[in-house]
Amino acid sequence: xxxxxxxxxxxxxxxxxxxxxxxxxxxxxxxxxxxxxxxxxxxxxxxxxxxxxxxxxxxxxxxxxxxxxxxxxxxxxxxxxxxxxxxxxxxxxxxxxxxxxxxxxxxxxxxxxxxxxxxxxxxxxxxxxxxxxxxxxxxxxxxxxxxxxxxxxxxxxxxxxxxxxxxxxxxxxxxxxxxxxxxxxxxxxxxxxxxxxxxxxxxxxxxxxxxxxxxxxxxxxxxxxxxxxxxxxxxxxxxxxxxxxxxxxxxxxxxxxxxxxxxxxxxxxxxxxxxxxxxxxxxxxxxxxxxxxxxxxxxxxxxxxxxxxxxxxxxxxxxxxxxxxxxxxxxxxxxxxxxxxxxxxxxxxxxxxxxxxxxxxxxxxxxxxxxxxxxxxxxxxxxxxxxxxxxxxxxxxxxxxxxxxxxxxxxxxxxxxxxxxxxxxxxxxxxxxxxxxxxxxxxxxxxxxxxxxxxxxxxxxxxxxxxxxxxxxxxxxxxxxxxxxxxxxxxxxxxxxxxxxxxxxxxxxxxxxxxxxxxxxxxxxxxxxxxxxxxxxxxxxxxxxxxxxxxxxxxxxxxxxxxxxxxxxxxxxxxxxxxxxxxxxxxxxxxxx
Numbered sequence: 001x002x003x004x005x006x007x008x009x010x011x012x013x014x015x016x017x018x019x020x021x022x023x024x025x026x027x028x029x030x031x032x033x034x035x036x037x038x039x040x041x042x043x044x045x046x047x048x049x050x051x052x053x054x055x056x057x058x059x060x061x062x063x064x065x066x067x068x069x070x071x072x073x074x075x076x077x078x079x080x081x082x083x084x085x086x087x088x089x090x091x092x093x094x095x096x097x098x099x100x101x102x103x104x105x106x107x108x109x110x111x112x113x114x115x116x117x118x119x120x121x122x123x124x125x126x127x128x129x130x131x132x133x134x135x136x137x138x139x140x141x142x143x144x145x146x147x148x149x150x151x152x153x154x155x156x157x158x159x160x161x162x163x164x165x166x167x168x169x170x171x172x173x174x175x176x177x178x179x180x181x182x183x184x185x186x187x188x189x190x191x192x193x194x195x196x197x198x199x200x201x202x203x204x205x206x207x208x209x210x211x212x213x214x215x216x217x218x219x220x221x222x223x224x225x226x227x228x229x230x231x232x233x234x235x236x237x238x239x240x241x242x243x244x245x246x247x248x249x250x251x252x253x254x255x256x257x258x259x260x261x262x263x264x265x266x267x268x269x270x271x272x273x274x275x276x277x278x279x280x281x282x283x284x285x286x287x288x289x290x291x292x293x294x295x296x297x298x299x300x301x302x303x304x305x306x307x308x309x310x311x312x313x314x315x316x317x318x319x320x321x322x323x324x325x326x327x328x329x330x331x332x333x334x335x336x337x338x339x340x341x342x343x344x345x346x347x348x349x350x351x352x353x354x355x356x357x358x359x360x361x362x363x364x365x366x367x368x369x370x371x372x373x374x375x376x377x378x379x380x381x382x383x384x385x386x387x388x389x390x391x392x393x394x395x396x397x398x399x400x401x402x403x404x405x406x407x408x409x410x411x412x413x414x415x416x417x418x419x420x421x422x423x424x425x426x427x428x429x430x431x432x433x434x435x436x437x438x439x440x441x442x443x444x445x446x447x448x449x450x451x452x453x454x455x456x457x458x459x460x461x462x463x464x465x466x467x468x469x470x471x472x473x474x475x476x477x478x479x480x481x482x483x484x485x486x487x488x489x490x491x492x493x494x495x496x497x498x499x500x501x502x503x504x505x506x507x508x509x510x511x512x513x514x515x516x517x518x519x520x521x522x523x524x525x526x527x528x529x530x531x532x533x534x535x536x537x538x539x540x541x542x543x544x545x546x547x548x549x550x551x552x553x554x555x556x557x558x559x560x561x562x563x564x565x566x567x568x569x570x571x572x573x574x575x576x577x578x579x580x581x582x583x584x585x586x587x588x589x590x591x592x593x
Contacts, residue, residue: 052401053532053589057084060400064356064593065095065391066160068405068413071524073160085397092391095161096199096384106156110149113423117142118149122188122213126300130184137428143177143186144426147449148435150190151424154412165198165387166190168355170450171457173209173241175218177450182214185300186450189214199384202348203339203377206241210335211302213287219455222287224279226310231279236455238270238278242338244347254315262342266318269343277314281321281330284309304328317341345374349386351460356390358402359461365395403593404462407445407474411438414478414585417525418498434484434497441480445473474591479582500578504555511552514544518580525584535587543580 054060055069058077062069080090094101110118120128125142132139154163173194177186193212197205209215210233216222221233239245247269249257254274257267284305290298297303304327314321314330317337321330338344349369353361372389376382390396405413415422424435442448447465452458459465465474484497508516518540522531547553554570555577584590 055527059527148424174457234279247343407447482578
């Protein structure tokens with residue numbers, strides 16, 4: 001067997017690079033397991049993992065704070081200051097004021113999609129969709145259109161940081177969008193609960209979520225009454241929304257939970273008794289859903305029913321609640337106690353740092369952000385301040401490659417980098433559409449929006465998405481993009497979602513070398529002037545095939561579908577072009593964050 005050409009990476013080195021990028025290589029090396037024996041270590045693989053190719057700083061930062069680098073946004077960033085740090089600070093300041101960012105192109109695309117439910121009030125959603133028990137498509141149209149609109153905004157909106165934060169907080173306050181009762185009013189949850197609060201105050205956010213129709217149904221607080229208490233919401237409020245399992249003391253009695261080191265007047269965390277007491281505090285927080293004996297109240301809005309509330313004495317996180325307090329006060333005191341707790345500050349700070357920096361952020365960064373979170377817990381722009389501090393931190397700027405794009409993020413990032421023309425729309429026909437196929441592929445990769453069935457939200461750790469199954473389905477999704485037409489008939493007159501050939505020839509001409517073609521798409525997808533190895537050489541060699549390095553490839557229009565005899569060499573060259581672009585998107589360099 002002859003050795004592979006030097007321009008090609010060996011299969012072993014490619015696997016090593018992929019393992020390093022995906023977090024599969026312990027201590028920077030690919031560990032090969034042998035039954036009953038320690039893992040093998042390969043010095044070459046260790047070196048490869050330690051030397052991850054690094055794109056320009058602004059590209060790295062855009063990849064982590066947006067849904068993907070684009071040439072246009074990078075070029076605009078260069079005009080915002082005299083240094084990378086100054087440019088980044090200007091970008092972050094701009095992005096943290098999304099209302100001042102003109103977004104007419106995205107707005108026009110949203111309008112052209114002609115979504116039917118996004119402008120409906122909660123009561124309209126209730127009467128038009130929740131009340132429909134015979135037409136499942138119509139009943140779930142609000143969540144289907146929310147999914148499409150979310151993808152559209154993530155791809156085309158100039159308010160990129162805002163959309164990333166919306167995605168983060170949807171995972172934090174996660175609901176299964178296709179829940180039978182919550183799905184019909186999901187537009188309200190996204191538009192009126194999540195989106196207005198992502199840069200606001202966390203305590204206000206908690207209450208908005210607690211009173212939202214979708215969450216009241218999903219975590220069963222709509223049926224939480226004094227006579228039949230339901231602790232589901234209360235438990236997730238502590239474990240997932242507010243304090244995290246890291247501050248859980250299990251079966252200890254409340255008076256056995258140690259005092260918080262920084263504030264001895266409050267417990268260090270919560271125990272089961274706190275959950276039970278909090279469940280009592282939220283009795284009576286429910287929905288006007290027409291159930292007996294309130295048959296006349298049936299519009300889907302939140303209501304507090306004092307008759308269903310447990311008015312007894314309670315104690316939650318050291319807060320004493322007196323008998324028969326005013327309406328909602330018990331629940332509001334629970335939310336106050338959680339939002340102001342140091343454990344909540346650390347929990348939220350760690351999750352935000354995990355999203356933007358690395359899976360295991362340093363204790364120094366977490367403590368810095370937690371201190372800011374707690375000191376501003378009553379500020380109207382608390383989350384804006386916290387987000388800004390993370391994005392301007394040294395740890396954010398210096399970290400790279402410790403995370404990877406989750407499948408939906410990789411999908412949107414590809415659409416952005418490829419200049420796709422994609423307006424997703426729900427479809428209730430039997431005719432194939434790109435929306436149906438691509439969302440199905442996202443679902444197969446395990447990351448369809450609003451589709452996670454548990455209340456803990458989609459995982460945000462590299463390890464969760466770096467298995468062979470998740471990567472394989474993500475690759476199938478990405479490699480399909482350059483081939484997708486606007487309908488089911490493969491016909492040259494039907495437009496592609498991404499016109500790879502047209503964009504390539506417009507930039508490099510119809511006669512270009514393999515290195516010029518691949519270099520152009522490296523600039524588009526990976527960063528200006530960024531030629532990471534072994535990705536670049538591998539894709540150039542694939543594109544070049546048997547041609548000489550300086551030989552121009554024929555990229556002139558293929559007449560395969562025009563009724564004339566095709567030029568097979570030209571046809572296959574153009575097919576290799578689409579495949580080469582797909583290979584760049586399958587590389588670790590595209591998937592890294």
